[in-house]
Each structure stands twice: as C-alpha cells, then as structure tokens.
Amino acid sequence: MKMKPAALSAILIAFLLGGILFSDMLGLWITESSKEPAKYTSGQNAGQYNPADIRGSYSFSDISNTFKIPLENLGTAFGVTDNVAAFQCKELESVYSDTAAAGYEIGTDSVRVFVAMYLDLPYQPEDTYLPASAVEVLKNKAELSTEQLAYLESHTYPIPAPSAAPAEPPVQAVQPDPLPTQAAQSEPPPAQDIQPTPTAEHTTASDDKQVKGKTTFNELLEWGVSREAIEGVLGKPFSTTAMTVRDFCSNEGIEFSDVKAQLQAIIDKQ
Amino acid sequence: MKNKKYRSIVQGFFFILIALISTNHVLVEKGLGLSFIPSASLHALCPFGGVVTAYNLVTAGIYVQKIHQSAVVLLAIVLFLSILFGAVFCGWICPFGSFQEWLGRLGKAILKKKYNHFIPEKLDQYLRYLRYLVLIWVIYVTAVSGKLIFNTYDPYHALFTFWSGEVAAEAIVILFATMLLTLFVERPWCKYACPYGAFLGITNLFRIFKINRQEKSCISCKRCDRECPMSISISDTKTVKSSQCISCLNCTSEVSCPAADTVRFEATKRREQA
Numbered sequence: 064m065k066m067k068p069a070a071l072s073a074i075l076i077a078f079l080l081g082g083i084l085f086s087d088m089l090g091l092w093i094t095e096s097s098k099e100p101a102k103y104t105s106g107q108n109a110g111q112y113n114p115a116d117i118r119g120s121y122s123f124s125d126i127s128n129t130f131k132i133p134l135e136n137l138g139t140a141f142g143v144t145d146n147v148a149a150f151q152c153k154e155l156e157s158v159y160s161d162t163a164a165a166g167y168e169i170g171t172d173s174v175r176v177f178v179a180m181y182l183d184l185p186y187q188p189e190d191t192y193l194p195a196s197a198v199e200v201l202k203n204k205a206e207l208s209t210e211q212l213a214y215l216e217s218h219t220y221p222i223p224a225p226s227a228a229p230a231e232p233p234v235q236a237v238q239p240d241p242l243p244t245q246a247a248q249s250e251p252p253p254a255q256d257i258q259p260t261p262t263a264e265h266t267t268a269s270d271d272k273q274v275k276g277k278t279t280f281n282e283l284l285e286w287g288v289s290r291e292a293i294e295g296v297l298g299k300p301f302s303t304t305a306m307t308v309r310d311f312c313s314n315e316g317i318e319f320s321d322v323k324a325q326l327q328a329i330i331d332k333q
Numbered sequence: 334m335k336n337k338k339y340r341s342i343v344q345g346f347f348f349i350l351i352a353l354i355s356t357n358h359v360l361v362e363k364g365l366g367l368s369f370i371p372s373a374s375l376h377a378l379c380p381f382g383g384v385v386t387a388y389n390l391v392t393a394g395i396y397v398q399k400i401h402q403s404a405v406v407l408l409a410i411v412l413f414l415s416i417l418f419g420a421v422f423c424g425w426i427c428p429f430g431s432f433q434e435w436l437g438r439l440g441k442a443i444l445k446k447k448y449n450h451f452i453p454e455k456l457d458q459y460l461r462y463l464r465y466l467v468l469i470w471v472i473y474v475t476a477v478s479g480k481l482i483f484n485t486y487d488p489y490h491a492l493f494t495f496w497s498g499e500v501a502a503e504a505i506v507i508l509f510a511t512m513l514l515t516l517f518v519e520r521p522w523c524k525y526a527c528p529y530g531a532f533l534g535i536t537n538l539f540r541i542f543k544i545n546r547q548e549k550s551c552i553s554c555k556r557c558d559r560e561c562p563m564s565i566s567i568s569d570t571k572t573v574k575s576s577q578c579i580s581c582l583n584c585t586s587e588v589s590c591p592a593a594d595t596v597r598f599e600a601t602k603r604r605e606q607a
Contacts, residue, residue, distance in 0.1 A: 064600040066418070066542050068339040068582050071598075075343060075414065075425055082410040086403075093402040094377035118398075149364055157498070303477040310479060315393065 098125040105318055106185070114178040114186050115319070119153030119171040126152075130178050136204060140177055140197035159194070167192045167220045180215075181205045185320045187309070189275065192220045274327045280304040280311070283326065287333055296325045336587050340424070344431040351378055351428045352493060359497045375490055376481070377401045380422070381529040383408025385483065388476035399481045411533070418598075419540035420533040423523060424562075424579030429489040430530075433511070433520045434562060440516035449519045449564060457564070460525050461577060468528035488522060519562050524577065534576030542600050544573035544584065550595040557584035557596055567596065 086092040100116035103109050112129050123143065127134040138147035141155060152171040159169040172191040179186035180201050193201075198219045201207060207215070272286050281304045283293055294300050301311055308326070312319040355375045360366040376382050382404030386397040390405070411422045423430050441448045452460070474482045484490060485501040488508035494500045495508070514521040523530050546557075546567060557567040560583040565575045567584045582588055582598055590596040 066598045066600070067587050068336040068585075071418070071421070071425070071582065072339040072343045075421065076346070078414055079410060079426070083403075083406070086406045091402060091406055094373035095401060146364055151362065306477060 096120055098122075099129060103184075103318070105321070108184055111184065114175045114182075114184055117152060117171065117175050117178065119151065121152050121174075122148060123150045123152075124148035126174065126178060130182060132178065132181055136181075136200050137174075137177075140194070140200040141174070142194060142196055162192070162220050169194060169220065173197070177201065180207060180211055187275070187320050187323055188214075188218075190218075192218045195219055195221045272330050274308065274323045274330065278309075279307050283308070283330075286330055288326065288329055292329055293326065296322055296329070337583070337589075340581060340583075343425050344428075344434075347426045348428040348431050351375070354378060355493045359494065359499075373403065374399070374401075375493055376484075377403045378407070379404060379489070380407035380411045381532075382481075384529065384532055385471060385475040385481065388472065389479055395479075397475055397479055397481055399484065412536075415533050415536040416540065418542050419537040419578060419580045420530060420576075421580040422533055423527075423530050424581035427489075427523075427529075429492060429527075430520060430523050430579070432492060433515045433522060436512060436515045437519050437562075440519075444517070448517070451517050457524075463525050464527050464531040467526055468531040471528045483528070519564065523579070524563060530579075531576070534578070537576050537578050537580075538574055540580075542580075542598055544578065544580075544582075545597050545599060546571055546573075547595045547597070550592050552592050552595075554591060557590055560584055560589040 083092055096118060098121055100112050100114070100118075100121075103111050103113050114130070117126065123134060123137040124147075126132060127137060127148075134147055138144065138150075141150075142158070143150045152174045155173060156163065156168075156170040162169050168190075169192050172189055173193050175186055176188045176191050177193060177197050177200075178184070179188075181204060183206065193215065198215045201215065202212075274283075280293065280301055284290065284304065297311070297315070297317065299315060308322060309319045311317075312322055354371050354373050355378065357366050357370040358372040358374050361372045366372055376399045382397075382400040383406075386400040386404065387408075389395055389397050396402070411426075414421055437448075471483045484504070486503050486507055488504055488511050491500045491504035491508040495505060511522045511526075518524070544567070548571065551568070553568060555568045558565070561567060562581060562583065563575075563577040563579055565573065565577055567573055573584075580598070584590060585596045585598050586592060586594055587598075
C-alpha cells in the first residue's frame with residue numbers, strides 16, 4: 064500500500080489533533096500543574112499541604128486558596144499591589160532582581176518560608192531571605208517562636224519599593240540557623256536588635272557541617288558520614304552523590320526535615 | 334516540484350500553531366493573553382518531555398518539573414505515528430526542524446552547490462552518532478536530578494521564548510550557533526544533536542511504511558540523494574532504514590524522483606516490477 068504526501072498530510076493532522084481532542088475528552092490532556100501542592104505524609108502535620116511543594120508557577124491566588132492565607136496579606140508581604148491574585152511566585156525573582164544581584168535571593172522559596180511560618184508548618188529553607196514587609200506581616204499575623212524571629216532577623220532584607228535602588232546591606236554577620244516550628248523550641252538566642260541584618264558572609268554547608276537544603280551526598284561523605292549510615296536514615300540506597308539530599312527526598316517522597324535531623328545528629332556525634 | 338507543497342503546508346501549520354499557543358501562554362501569565370487562542374507552555378506541547386519524564390513517572394509516579402501529562406499524551410501519539418511511518422514527526426511536524434529547513438534555503442541561495450558540502454563525509458558519519466550521546470546524557474541527568482536540565486540548552490525552547498526572559502543564555506547561544514550552521518549545513522541540529530530525533534530514528538528500523546527503491550526502474554540520476562534534507566544516500570539502497578531518515582518523502586517519485594513509481598513510501602516489502 065503506497066502512501067502519498069497528500070494522504071500522509073491528512074493522517075498526521077488527523078491523528079495529532081484528533082489524538083489531543085480525544086485525550087482531552089478523557090480528561091488526560093493536562094497542560095499545567097494542578098496548583099495543589101503535595102501534602103505531608105507523616106508527623107503531626109500529616110494530610111496538610113506542604114509549603115515545600117509550592118512551585119514558581121503558583122499564583123498568590125492559588126496559595127491563598129490552598130493554604131487559606133488572605134490574599135491581601137500575601138500582596139502586602141511581598142510588595143505586590145497590582146493584580147495580586149494572578150501574581151506568580153516566580154515573578155518575585157524579577158521583581159527583586161536587585162537583591163539577587165547583591166547575593167540575597169528573594170523568590171519562590173521566600174514564599175515557602177513565609178507560608179510555613181505563617182501557618183507554623185515545618186520547612187527547611189535554603190538560606191532564604193524575606194523582604195522586611197513580609198517579616199512585618201508575619202510578626203503581626205503569626206505566632207513566631209524565638210528561633211523563627213532569630214531566623215528572620217538574619218534573613219530579612221530591607222526592601223524599598225521594587226523600582227527604587229536596593230538598600231545597602233548592613234555588615235553585621237549572623238550565622239543563619241535552620242527554621243524550627245514553635246513546637247520544637249530550644250534555648251532562646253541572646254536578645255538582638257530587630258532591625259534587619261542579612262549576613263555579610265554566606266557560609267557554605269561544607270564550612271560548618273550543617274545539613275541544609277543544598278547539602279549533597281558528596282558533602283555528607285566528605286564530612287565522614289558513611290554511605291551505610293546515610294542509607295540507613297533514608298531507608299533506601301542512593302546512587303548519585305552530586306544530588307542534594309533534599310532533592311532525593313523530594314523524589315522519593317521522604318520528609319526532608321526528618322532526614323536532616325537524623326543526619327545532623329550523626330554528624331554532631333562525630 | 335510536484336506534491337512538495339503538502340509537507341510545506343503541514344510544517345507551516347504546526348509551526349504557527351505552536352508559536353501562537355506558546356506565545357499566548359506567556360502573555361496569559363502577564364495578564365495580556367488572547368482568550369480565543371489556546372494557552373499552554375512549550376514544555377506541555379513537546380513530546381520529548383514525555384521521554385525525559387518517563388523514568389521518574391515509572392519509578393516514582395511523578396513528573397519532572399515543568400512537564401505535564403500532555404507531553405506523555407503527545408509521546409504516545411507520536412510513537413504510534415513513528416511505528417507506522419518512522420521519524421515522520423521530524424520531517425513534517427517539528428517546528429525547529431522546519432525552521433532549520435527554511436533558514437537553510439538562504440544558505441542554499443547564497444552558497445549554491447557548495448551548500449551542505451563543508452563537512453567531510455568520514456567526519457560526518459561519526460558526528461551523526463553524537464545525538465545518541467546527547468540523548469543518553471539528557472535522560473540520565475533528568476532521571477537523577479528530577480529537573481529539566483536540557484531546558485538550559487534547548488534551542489527549540491529558546492526559539493519560541495527568547496523574548497519572554499525565561500530562557501537560559503546557553504540555549505540562546507546554541508540557537509544562534511545552530512542558525513549559523515544552518516547556513517552551511519542542512520538541518521545541523523537534527524543530524525548531530527537532537528535527542529528526540531535520535532530516539533525517533535530508532536523506529537526507522539521497523540517502521541511499517543518504508544521507503545523502497547525499485548532498482549529496475551531507477552535511472553541512477555541521484556536526484557533523491559540531492560533532495561534528501563538529511564543527506565542520506567538513497568540511490569544505492571533498496572530500503573531506507575537509516576535512523577536519520579525523517580520520512581519527508583522528498584526522495585519519492587511522488588515528489589522529486591523523475592522515474593515513475595521508483596522510490597515509494599509503502600507498506601509492503603520492495604516489489605520487483607513485472
């Protein structure tokens with residue numbers, strides 16, 4: 064049976080467009096994310112939406128609807144006044160591009176941190192900064208632990224309106240700490256001036272052996288944690304040492320905060 | 334050239350369709366979209382997304398970031414078409430392949446007979462395997478990281494989104510390099526670097542419709558070789574099984590072969606003329 068160009072043209076268009084239409088009728092033609100983050104699978108927050116799964120494509124409206132945070136609070140926190148509902152998290156990177164250039168990233172992870180602190184949900188930030196306006200909203204609307212306040216003090220960037228030049232970062236160096244919830248309070252840090260003081264130096268995990276979001280398996284092995292110990296904590300083997308522990312946990316559906324705590328305990332015992 | 338217009342029409346149709354939908358998607362995100370045009374990201378419309386996410390989907394039940402179910406649907410449709418017709422997606426549908434062909438006409442017009450003859454044949458033979466290395470690398474790094482690593486280097490994505498601010502500098506560089514090469518070599522990305530083309534090319538080994546050349550009626554004019562956008566030597570083969578064949582039908586008697594019923598795209602084995 065010979066196939067001529069005219070017939071092939073018709074077949075290709077029919078199959079492609081027809082296939083798409085048919086899949087759409089079956090509900091299989093999905094071209095965007097569900098705008099619904101994953102939920103915690105274990106612990107006291109099991110079943111609740113996990114802010115760690117907030118994607119850059121989520122709009123403030125998606126976050127407001129999912130996490131039940133008033134839209135105006137999100138807008139006020141991140142200095143968004145126009146079309147707050149449709150504003151996507153990933154747009155923060157371009158809005159706050161000046162701060163990124165100065166080395167203080169404000170983006171989707173800032174929203175994750177904000178939501179986690181607003182709702183007192185566990186979340187491991189990646190050395191993330193928040194604008195001063197977001198910190199104000201959190202102080203007014205959320206019940207923050209002393210650890211959370213300390214984290215905010217060291218990770219707040221004083222932001223003027225996005226069109227203005229960024230403020231110069233103060234030079235006081237403060238070591239960033241992990242972000243615990245109120246339920247896990249430890250000894251409060253010394254009293255500090257609440258004025259925003261971003262770190263002047265960014266220490267890497269390899270300098271202080273702190274397990275963070277960007278810590279890779281390579282780093283853990285270099286710190287003397289055996290592969291057996293790591294896999295014992297994870298409950299499964301890992302192959303790619305260049306991968307971050309957090310990404311591995313995300314791919315495998317494992318709660319990173321639990322893994323982090325156990326690995327940190329192993330490191331601290333050494 | 335007889336019947337060549339059908340492929341041009343189909344190529345133009347899909348190029349414009351993809352351009353419209355992906356552009357509208359970016360505009361929708363900025364609050365400026367047109368409601369009467371569908372909106373979807375380029376990743377949602379690319380069947381290669383289904384290839385790169387397959388490992389994560391099968392092993393962990395999750396999609397790689399930016400990839401959606403539509404990519405898997407497209408993968409299935411294109412795979413079905415490929416089993417029938419080989420890498421026909423490359424020759425008729427892929428907007429980036431079409432773009433290279435159109436740009437290549439400029440190179441042909443300027444360089445005339447020198448066009449597409451800059452790379453020595455021996456070197457060209459080995460370079461054709463490069464795209465398989467790209468395919469293996471892309472699948473591996475995506476599977477391990479769960480992220481769309483290839484997006485950073487993808488010139489197809491850069492072509493349609495360079496104006497949106499969401500494209501990596503590396504992809505822009507590769508796009509411009511491809512465009513420059515296209516002025517000297519026909520379809521350079523398809524021949525040497527495209528991972529999806531590498532994947533689909535495998536189906537040419539067992540496609541149901543094959544390109545057969547009738548030796549008895551062939552006049553050995555080598556017109557088929559000159560018309561082939563992938564520089565395959567058709568004049569000395571009975572059945573084209575090359576993984577580089579994009580099933581464009583340019584070599585067939587329906588399009589450019591001057592001998593009637595000699596080079597055919599058909600579903601039976603090569604038949605001897607009576």
